[in-house]
Amino acid sequence: MPAKPKKSPAIELYYWPTPNGHKISILLEELKLPYILRSVNIGKGEQFAPAFLKISPNNRMPAIIDPKGPGGKPISVFESGAILQYLGRKTGKFYPKDERQRVAVDEWLFWQVGGLGPMAGQANHFLNYSKEDLVYAKKRYTDEVHRLFGVMNTRLKSRKYLAGAYSIADMACLSWVKSSTRFQPLDEFPPLAAWMERLLARKAVQRGMAVGAELRKPMTDAEHKILFGQRAK
């Protein structure tokens, strides 16, 4: 009898339900790869645990451990963009091999990790978490999100996805766009709104964004102290 093909061992996903976490849970759901959820409660400071810092020295989730990495040996990956690219290369899905197409995906992926994510994150911080009401900071970052939404909107006027076929670049942007609609509605940006609805209609996206949703609670003062005002240790 022919030997049954061995199933790949499950990837460990170090995760908390935030837009940066969603990027990876969405991709894993899209890929239908088995994974084990390792929650990292960032409000409780679990991102500072020495074992976690070994795989994610920036004390940020998401991170993964793939027990079957290059050469069949385990590998850990931190930084959401690096994880998306790694899984894209490993599976050959949602990350084209053709160099021109790959460059386009990389452009929009880096645009997200260096622009949309940090700017929307700061806007959210000053609108919802700052103990001081800093008008300039709120305007600076909400303006920037508005500008970035405009850039995406223009790009999506003539295409369904950011870079060719549906890719890791779209997955990276989705949860940041969705969460930012709390302060920046999409009425001014119809192609962007249509893109968001197109992605949200995907079952894998719905599953990915639901991962760990029950873990998320309103932030307490103790959690605020852990998350904000961090300095080098």
Ligand SMILES: N[C@@H](CCC(=O)N[C@@H](CS)C(=O)NCC(=O)O)C(=O)O
């Ligand atoms: N550039 C990182 C950002 C990740 C990040 O900011 N994660 C946040 C949650 S969304 C976190 O783990 N925060 C923990 C902390 O602030 O200590 C990535 O893209 O992976």
